[in-house]
Amino acid sequence: MAAEPEVLDPADESFARDPYPYYAALRSQRPVARVALANGTHAWLVTGYEQTRAVLADPRFSNVPPQAAGRPKPDSPAQRARACLARHMLNSDAPDHTRLRRLTSAAFSPRRVDALRPRIEDLTDGLVRDLAARLDRDGSADLVDAFAFPLPVLVIGEVLGVPEADRDALRAWTYRVGSPADALEQGAVDEAWTRLYGYFTGLIAEKRRAPGGDLFSALVHDSSEGGLDDGELLAMAFLLLFAGYETTMNLLASASLLLLTHPHELAAARREGPDRWAAVVEEALRHASPLEGTTWRRTTEAVDLGAGARIPAGASVLAVLASANRDPSRFPDPNAFRPDRYGAGPERAAPHVAFGHGPHFCVGSRLARLEAATALPRLFAAFPGMRLAAEPTQLPYRPGLLVRGPRRLPVTAAPSD
Template identity: 40%
Template sequence: MTTPPGGPTEPSGIGTPSTALPTDLPPSLQQLIGKHPDEPNVMDPELLADPFGGYGRLREQGPVVRARFMDDTPVWLVTRFEEVRAVLRDPRFVNSPYSIPGHTGPDTRDQLMELLGIPEEFSVHILESVLTSDPPDHTRLRRLVSRAFTARRVPELRPRVEEITDELLDGLPGHTDENGVVDLIEHFAYPLPITVICELVGVPEADRPRWRLFGSDLASLDPERIGASFPVMVHHIHDLIAERRADLRDDLISALIRAQDDDGGRLDDTEMVTLVMTLVLAGHETTAHLIGHATVALLTHPDQLRLLRQDWGLLPRAVHELTRRCGSVQMTQLRYAAEDVELAATRIRQGEAVQPVLVSANHDPRHYDDPERLDLTRRGAEDQVGFGHGTHYCLGAPLARQECEVAIGRLLRRYPDLALAVAPDQLRTQVRRRQPGAWRLQNLPLRLEGAP
């Protein structure tokens, strides 16, 4: 593999990544790493610790690279911008093996569900969600919740997003330790999006801490934790729906109940539970870490921070550029070829799995000039694929961008002397290395030097 053009491989200013083999992986996954030396596994330490550099080197090897998924099944990695977008908008690449003409089973994803410890009777909530389904089911499910994320509805939520943001910012000094340091992830970046999405969906305030635990358990990839937590989460959602059915309100759970009642049961209970689970988990995890990485990127690029302070009108474009350069989502759901497809001179056979890699696409020097450089004025940053592309473009992307705009703008204005509490190369991070496809800060220690 060749070294990609440009600057450092780790773009968010977060220390030197370690490529040591993760020792806390469950044995079921640990034993799969390195079984095929000529085919990189998405669980390889290099890719988990430094996805920007690791996938960048694979991108320079070719636009389509043979590899292995976390369960050791073969997969084609799609690494370059044009090819990634082509796959994501091509109906010949489907999300479910059952959409492949003539498919009669078995489901190639069952092995992964077993490795992750998800009980068989609950796997439907992963395998048949709005994220993993295809039209017409995907169209039907997406339509049920899309009204909450329209271009008209999202701006209407902004005053409440600003109110929650200000409350959290006012409370930050009360969370500083004896050295005047506060963890921005714990006390700001996480609470903001989880509060917003839970209010939108209809999850009571008292239940919200449970959702952070649910998300943490799923991200652990520990089959014991997942196997214990997943059924609890599903039963909890059933209880939420039953409670709301007796007391309908102006929230998404109530809207789904009304849709179910008005549509003759075309939305079944399992689909409703799955929609709620998907919206809450997807609606806060990625946004929380985007806020964290964006803060680090700006604090470690004073020239760009200065530009933003001089013109707060740059915020919308800045969020696109920050998402492109240090977004927390590294790849999409697997796709499957519904027929033989020629992609970048590579023949992908019917039924073979394809993995579009967003992080390497967003850093592709064939599409972006000097992609490792943070440039809040970059023209064309709006076409970044950090939220996906095509039919499965992230439904909550407008809300996530708005939350990030509000969070970054108000944080920097409220605390004008905000600074990292450690040197960038010493910033302690945990990129949940056992979870391929994600880039997450476990904590972010900051000094609120401008705090009253």
């Protein structure tokens, strides 16, 4: 197995396209390791399955962002906007996290999420019609732009009360803040933080003036447990939008790519129905984790994770979900896409950590699963002859260590479609 590079550069295109050999080398040698990053800092990467679960459940790993996780940045309007929008519950510990999570959990209860199924079906069918028209007109289409992106944006937009007309701008801004600055033109990240701050400030004012039946209106006017202050509302809006579409977009795109490159698995899903489609979703979450890593943690004291892995107090720590989900000690043949490992029966695979673990387990996980399990069979039923129109190994991927998925997914459909 090749040794990992001395310096990890998350903005490198080849790493973004296929980070798994690096993680496998690191995991086999040092599943908890201090690595040098291209931005001049060091961090501890946790790549083993058991170690990742341990970190995510251990309160000694604080979610309050470590100040040393990136380059020092001078004060500016963009930095102040970023600091405000970063006050969300993923970047907090108990008791603040407990209060913030309780205020949002009701909106993502099983009953409320499951009630969205008919609307998700309608939105999916509308996008399928639009995709068919685009394929008829142009002969090809980008499945990310035409399907994987708009569906979760439309769904979370309805949940939050975000106007559909704003979705393209919000996508551009959230893409930038989720990417390493080195991968973008100078100033792009700062501009995106400033724009997001301004947008959500205006959205809060609008919800106060004319509340609707959406979740964000409820949060703006909720006074239980003291409610949310303006800064918390801004941060909550950013988190729910970013988490509500970014991860589901990457799940839909990655699952589609896996099915297009594994036609026997697509045939099995078509043949076997809903249970098999649910297994496809679970295996796509494991195999192509839409969140590559968690948000940064900081050790509040020295922590011994065993096997000589002692992390000092005040260290920056990143649990790499994409690596934990391919740990061969928990997932035999981990690099293979095998939905049958999540079928019914005693041989069912270990739970993956695509949605995290512990107190910060993703509150929207049920909605993401519902969207994928609803949309994917309708998409592939509508286009039985769909083909990938690019070499899979050359597709561009999101840079960075936070989110992961193909940026473009060009497809064609057979004339009989």
